[in-house]
Amino acid sequence: MNPVSHFLISWVIANTGGLQKRERAAVVAAGIVPDVDGLGIVAEKLTQNWEEPLLWWSDYHHVLGHNLGFGLLVTLCCALAVKQRLKTAALAFVAFHVHLFCDIVGARGPDGDQWPIPYLLPFRDALQITWSHQWPLNAWPNFVITGAALAVTFYLAAGRGFSPLEMVSANADRAFVDTLRRRLGISR
Numbered sequence: 001m002n003p004v005s006h007f008l009i010s011w012v013i014a015n016t017g018g019l020q021k022r023e024r025a026a027v028v029a030a031g032i033v034p035d036v037d038g039l040g041i042v043a044e045k046l047t048q049n050w051e052e053p054l055l056w057w058s059d060y061h062h063v064l065g066h067n068l069g070f071g072l073l074v075t076l077c078c079a080l081a082v083k084q085r086l087k088t089a090a091l092a093f094v095a096f097h098v099h100l101f102c103d104i105v106g107a108r109g110p111d112g113d114q115w116p117i118p119y120l121l122p123f124r125d126a127l128q129i130t131w132s133h134q135w136p137l138n139a140w141p142n143f144v145i146t147g148a149a150l151a152v153t154f155y156l157a158a159g160r161g162f163s164p165l166e167m168v169s170a171n172a173d174r175a176f177v178d179t180l181r182r183r184l185g186i187s188r
Contacts (some may be wrong), residue, residue, distance in 0.1 A: 001103040001142055005033045008149035010095040011100065011164045017073045023088040026078040031095030032072055034103075037065035066103065067121035071096045100129075106142045108134045137160050158186050 014024035040056025043155025047053040064070065074096055079089035100117055108114055116128035135141055157163035158180050165173040181187070 001099075001106050001145070002137065003032055003035055005142060005146040005149060006035065006099050006102065007164070008146065008153055009098060012149055012152050012156065013091055013095045013098060015160070017087050017091050019084060019088060019091070020082075021162070023082045023084050023165055026088055027091045027095050028164070028167065030074045030078050030092035031099050034065040034070065034096065034099050037061050037063060062107075062115040063118055063121070064118075066100055066117050068119055068123040071100075101130050102145070104129055104131050104134065106135050106137065106139065106145070108136045109115065110136065110138075154180060158184055 007028060011024070013031065014027035019027065038057060038061045039101045040054075040058075040060050043054040044057040071093065075089050075093045078092035079085040082088045100119070103115065104117055114130045114134050116130045118125055118127070119129050120127045153164065157177055161177055161178075163173055163176050165176050
């Protein structure tokens with residue numbers, strides 16, 4: 001799945017537990033941070049014509065950030081960064097694993113590569129999770145899931161008075177929520 005989908009899904013998960021702004025941001029971060037291993041694509045593209053290109057994306061995407069060890073580290077970091085440690089850690093762990101699940105079901109590459117998830121790394125590399133019916137990254141189910149997550153995000157934002165923009169700017173968040181409520185005819 002694409003990072004926008006992971007972001008929206010993680011924000012919805014963060015809103016299930018009565019968390020504060022910082023804690024919601026930690027859960028969202030946990031749900032998108034597995035894709036940090038995809039940043040290797042920059043080095044790979046920049047060095048593709050070298051005699052020995054850096055294959056950081058080809059070799060490490062869906063490896064370094066998509067495993068239990070990294071998930072435990074992310075969960076611990078989230079717990080240490082907030083006041084509601086247990087609830088935030090639990091939701092961060094869930095958001096992280098929902099990311100992995102989404103990649104297992106809907107992240108097949110254009111070349112047909114399934115990008116298996118080496119779940120037990122760094123403890124063992126015996127388990128490579130794939131699903132034989134994994135749909136391509138640009139398949140319609142991913143668009144439907146993203147659309148549903150966006151609809152739930154709008155619903156939550158209108159009802160609760162804050163949106164994912166809260167993590168960027170309080171003014172932008174307020175303007176978005178106010179506009180959304182006006183468009184939907186909600187007075188609060």
